[in-house]
Amino acid sequence: MAGKAAAAPRQVTIPFTGAAHAYRRKYYTSTPAIVGSATIDASPAANKIFAYGFLRAHAVHVTAATAASSGGTYATGGVWNAISNLVVRQPGGQEMFGGPNMTGWLSYLANKQAAWKLYSDPALYPSYSSSVTNPSFVLRSIFEINCQSGLGSLPNQNDAAPWQVTVVQNTATGLFTTAPTTTNPTLKYDYFIECWTVPSPRNPLRPNVRQMTQPPLLGTLNKWTTQQFQVPGGSQFDVPLVRKGNSLRNLGLITFNSSNAQIATSNFPNPLTLQWDGTLIRANDDPALWIDDEYMVRGGAAATTPETQDTGVLFYKMSDPSGIDVSATGIDGLGMVKQWGTTQTSTITVGGTWGATVSYIVFLTNDVQYVLPSPNPYALAAGEPFLSNMAQPSAV
Secondary structure (H helix, E strand, C coil): CCCCCCCCCCCCEECHHHHCCEEEEEEEEECCCCCCCCCEECCCHHHECCCCCEEEEEEEEEEEEECCCCCCEECCCHHHHHEEEEEEECCCCCEEEECCCCCHHHHHHHHHCCCCCCCCCHHHCCCCECCCCCCEEEEEEECCCECCCCECCEECCCCCCCCEEEEEECCHHHHEEECCCCCCCEEEEEEEEEEECCCCCECCCCCCCEECCCCCCCCCEEEEEEEEEECCCCCEEEEECCCCCCEEEEEEEEEECCCCCECCHHHCCCCEEEEECCEEEEEEECHHHHHHHHHHHCCCCCCCCCCCCCCCEEEEECCCCCCCCCCCCCCCCCCHHHCEECCCCCCEEEEEECCCCCCEEEEEEEEEECCCCCCCHHHHHCCCCCCCCCCCCCCC
16 A cells, blocks of 8 residues: 555564474493492493583483393382482582482383373383393483473583483392392493584574574473372371472372382272362372373373383373373463462372372472563463562462
8 A cells, every 4th residue: 555664574583493403412331230239320420411502301221231141030110120219410419300219210200201202101112121131221301391492401501510410220139039040231321411402593594584592491490309208008198299389290109018119009099189279189089090091191101002000100290181282382382371380388188098008109290490581471360470480370
């Protein structure tokens, strides 16, 4: 139309995951012998994770450097029990993944429920073998929440202040109930970083086009940690969750007896009640239906022959309730609308009448500490904006 000013050209910015490249690098190998009654530190030198790019996940690939002789039976936890403790710490020493009670088996559960990619269960990968003579598996400490945006990837470019990993190899008596007939396998631990490269601020082929040079909400921490609670077996008891203050993404419960052995899921209360800040989330529920819920959304769980159910494990998932939206991005692009916002005064309990042989349960908690540069739009709608690194209230 005559006299109308021409519209300004639209500025295009290439998103971070379009500008960066997915990168993997092996940076260390350890080959400790399995000792009968002593654990062995199999960690990288000085516990340092190689500094490069934006860290999506840290992986350890365990294989047999020397095969075992024939025979042998794994203890509870199977081949994952080769690792008795796995911890990733922030440069300042704070626990990021795991802790004193984080075994290889619990790390496996964290991988399985991470909702990182469509198939997150490492027991379904070709790299997995439960063989006693030639075991093989990959365990990841997964930090990225959303593969498509890079949300949750960690800045990992300061070699003077590196992220740190501790991997402790189990004893022979802890790994096997019946050892191989003559010799145990010698395990090899290959350590990998899985990162995004650091993009240029300008596209190399189109210099006039800008690129994002870091993932959104850089500094957001996606953590997996454990808590252990004594339970009076055979009685009615509400178990309280203690780790609170962040946005809860996944919550797992595992039952154990007094001999530290996992026990059947039938030892969970039935009916079972889950309560969050006075709101009943599950009332008079059946644990069998919790397990069905989890199978519905976990990619790869249901096949011609469904994957074997984990003994004594229940998961309540806020990360991928549809099973397609594996990164829980939802309508806000962050996943917050589906997660449980908590404060230090929140109350979350799981209760009912527990099985007679239950001695304690382990909470496997996946929570996210978001770094928000601007007020949360969901809190704003409620008239409660908050600043970066403050505890997030419920998004819904």
